[in-house]
Structure formats: structure tokens, C-alpha cells
Amino acid sequence: MxxxxxxxxxxxxxxxxxxxxxxxxxxxxxxxxxxxxxxREENWYWLTGRPADDPARQQAKEPPREIDFSVKEEAPLRPDVFRSEPKREIEAPEKVIARLESGEFDVRVDPRLLNPVSDSNLGIRSDEANAMYYLLAKATAIPQNVLEQSAEPAPPFVVVMTESPQYRGKLMTVKGSLKRLQTLPVEENRYGVESLYEGWFFSKDSGTHPWRVLCTQLPPGIPTGNDLADMPDVQITGYYFKKYGYPSAAGKLQTAPLLIARQIRWFPTAKQTAPSSSGAVKYIVSLFLVISITLAFLIWRFMVSDQKFARSRTAKLMQRPDMSMDSLKDIKTVDINDVLKQMGQQKEDPPAGSDKPDNQK
Incomplete structure (x- = not known):
């Protein structure tokens, strides 16, 4: 070049x-x-970290399942018939014990305490209220960071709804967008729960079907109301309780997963930051800058090499004008045959006055 x-x-x-x-x-x-x-996305994990298997990824791996959102409607009883409460394996303790003798917090829940709880019933039945307030009191007695460190990411929404009994009493964490947050009246209970808040939120994989959460504390400044237009980002860590039956806005009865938590973790700064159109934009810009700098460096090296070659002796010799044929007309030419003949004659006829050989004397 x-x-x-x-x-x-x-x-x-x-x-x-x-x-x-x-x-x-x-x-x-x-x-x-x-x-x-x-x-390739996986080649950037050293910079961004390997993403966790979020519910959307897990749900993509799961075969499609049919979710039953219907609410069980109990048949009316005859005047001489009544329903009895389910038999309990153990009685609920009079008070919540959140610490072990070693001083560590105990986040476990005896599954036998939740035997009276059943799915797809409308509201909370009287025989389930005691277990609900027990979980509220236990979650309140344990620090929030301990709950979050002990919890596992929630299974996909479809798995929770189709396999609800398997997750009852399990501590899990769900992220989503809060749609409603309001105060509920507190019923008389033996565990000293004095405040109660109800929240409805949507996770990434729940679509138009919400989760319900009951908690005893709220972070300062979190927006409240029946219809939050901004839908702030939240994280819920709590015990899974049941498929809760409720009347929807359209007047239809349906179910939603219910979590019992200590408080709702709110992320106000994440909402104030304008979301990027794509997470890969910064990587594409960085790659473009690297390619541009590399090409600019190569062109600069070629230009420096050309300038160095232009100052070399080789370039000066290549730039000299060719000698014209007219300048060769005055040069005397010699035939090589004539030169050879002349050299032969000089060898045969020695010059005059030279000494003769001894045999001729």
C-alpha cells in the first residue's frame, strides 16, 4: 500500500x-x-456473571401444563348436616420459637402444622387462619436478611400452581412488579400480630395472573393503593401457603399463589433509571470501538512505513528517470568478433624487435 x-x-x-x-x-x-x-452470550459471563436459572428459563424447559385457576365451590348443606374441621396431627404452638438453643435462627416449618390448609378455596377458612398467623409471626421474628439467605428461588409459576401441596410451607423468593398494596384488618390471634398488609404483584412468568402476599411490615416510602400505575419492582421472600381463591375484577372466581412474608423489599432506584433498549448495546459499542481503533492503528502503521520507505535509498533509486536512447548515440560501439580476431593476430605475429627462439639462432 x-x-x-x-x-x-x-x-x-x-x-x-x-x-x-x-x-x-x-x-x-x-x-x-x-x-x-x-x-455468543456465554463468552461474556466472566464480565457479567452467569445468570441464574430464572423462572422464565425453567418454564421454557418445562413441557406445557394446564393450570387450574378455578375455585372449589362447596355444595350447600342440609339443615341437619354440618362440616367438621380437618383432624390435626399436632396442635399449633402457643408461641413462635424463632431461635434454636445454639442461637441460630430456625426458618423451618413443621409441615404437620399446615395439614388443615387446602388449595382452591375462596378466602382463608377459619381452620386455616391459625396456621396463617403462625407463619406471619414466625416470619416477623426472623430478620429479613436471614430469610433471604435461607430462601431458594421460587419455581416457575406454572409449577407452583400445578404442584401446590409440594411447596406448602417452603421458603422462596419471587421478584415482580407490584400492582396493589393496601392495609387489611387484623383478626384476634394468639401470636401477637398487630399489623397486616396485602400485596398483589406479577412475576415475569405469571403473565396476567398475579401472586398474593401477606406481610406485617412495609419499607419506608413504598407506594400504596389499589391500582399502582408505576408498578414498582419488588422482591418477596416468604413461606408459600396455598392457592388462594378470590373474585377477580371481572367477577370471575380464580386462584393465585399466596405467600406469607415479613416485609416487601422495594427497589426504588431501579425504577428511576430509564431502562436500556437492549442489554447488549454496550457490548456492541465496545466491540465497534475496538475494531475502529485496530483499523486506525493498521492504517497508521502503513502510512508510517510508506513515509519511511519514501526516505530510503531504494525509493530514490526507483524514482530516478530512465536514460533516454538519444544519450547512447555518441557512445562508440565495438563488435566482439573484431576484438577476438585482433587478439588472435597479436598472438601469432609478435611485435618487431622481440627476441627469437633459441632453435632459430
Missing amino acids: RFHNRSTTPSYFSRRDQIRLFRLVAALGVIFLAMLYAS
Whole structure:
């Protein structure tokens, strides 16, 4: 690559030019391989960290399941018939014990305490209220950070709704967008629960079907209301209780998963920041800058090499004008045959006055 005029067509068969062309092709190949490498999401995990298996990914792996959102409607009883409460394996303790003798917090819940709880019933039945207030009191007695460290990410929404009994009493964490938050009246209970809040939120994989959460504390400044237009981002860590039956806004009875929590964790700063159109934009811009800098560096090296070659002796010799044929007309030419004949005659006829051989004397 030359940027100065030449009087003759350059030859690219010299070793110097071949090496330079090879370097250029190799640089383009490296850039192409770098673009392929950067296009793979897993190659950026060293910078962004490996993403956790969020519910959306897990649900994509799960075969499609039919979710039953219906509410069980109990048949009316005859005047001489009554329903009895389910038999309890153990009685609920009079008070909540949140610490073990070792001083550590105990987040476990005896599943036998939740035997009276059943899914897809409208509201909370009287025989379930005692277990609900027990979980509220236990969650309140344990620090929030301990609950979050002990909890596992919630299974996909469809798994919770189809396998509800398996997760009853399990501590799990769900992230979503809060749609409603309001205060509920507190019924008389033996565990000293004095405040109660109800929240409805949507997770990424729940679609138009909400989760319900009951908690005893709220973070300062969190918006409240029946219809939150901003839908702030929240994280719920709590005990899974049941499939809760409720009347929807359309007047239809349906169910939603119910969590019993200590408080709702609110992320106000995440909502104030304008969301990026794509998380890969910064990586694409960074790759474009790297490619531009690399090409600019290669062009600069070629220009410096051309300038250095232009000052060399080889370039000066190549730039000298060719000698014209007219300047050769005055030069005396000699035939090689005549020169050879003349040299032969001089050998046969020695010059006069030279000594003769001894045999001729």
C-alpha cells in the first residue's frame, strides 16, 4: 500500500509486500473471529456473571401444563348436616420459637402444622387462619436478611400452581412488579400480630395472573393503593401457603399463589433509571470501538512505513528517470568478433624487435 505517486506499476511479488499483505489478511481474520466470539452470550459471563436459572428459563424447559385457576365451590348443606374441621396431627404452638438453643435462627416449618390448609378455596377458612398467623409471626421474628439467605428461588409459576401441596410451607423468593398494596384488618390471634398488609404483584412468568402476599411490615416510602400505575419492582421472600381463591375484577372466581412474608423489599432506584433498549448495546459499542481503533492503528502503521520507505535509498533509486536512447548515440560501439580476431593476430605475429627462439639462432 503506497500513498505517493509512482512512475511505474508497483510489483506485489516482493517478499516485503507479501508479508505486509499477509499481516493485513491475518488482522482481518482476527477481527472476524473476535466478532464471532463476542456474539455468543456465554463468552461474556466472566464480565457479567452467569445468570441464574430464572423462572422464565425453567418454564421454557418445562413441557406445557394446564393450570387450574378455578375455585372449589362447596355444595350447600342440609339443615341437619354440618362440616367438621380437618383432624390435626399436632396442635399449633402457643408461641413462635424463632431461635434454636445454639442461637441460630430456625426458618423451618413443621409441615404437620399446615395439614388443615387446602388449595382452591375462596378466602382463608377459619381452620386455616391459625396456621396463617403462625407463619406471619414466625416470619416477623426472623430478620429479613436471614430469610433471604435461607430462601431458594421460587419455581416457575406454572409449577407452583400445578404442584401446590409440594411447596406448602417452603421458603422462596419471587421478584415482580407490584400492582396493589393496601392495609387489611387484623383478626384476634394468639401470636401477637398487630399489623397486616396485602400485596398483589406479577412475576415475569405469571403473565396476567398475579401472586398474593401477606406481610406485617412495609419499607419506608413504598407506594400504596389499589391500582399502582408505576408498578414498582419488588422482591418477596416468604413461606408459600396455598392457592388462594378470590373474585377477580371481572367477577370471575380464580386462584393465585399466596405467600406469607415479613416485609416487601422495594427497589426504588431501579425504577428511576430509564431502562436500556437492549442489554447488549454496550457490548456492541465496545466491540465497534475496538475494531475502529485496530483499523486506525493498521492504517497508521502503513502510512508510517510508506513515509519511511519514501526516505530510503531504494525509493530514490526507483524514482530516478530512465536514460533516454538519444544519450547512447555518441557512445562508440565495438563488435566482439573484431576484438577476438585482433587478439588472435597479436598472438601469432609478435611485435618487431622481440627476441627469437633459441632453435632459430
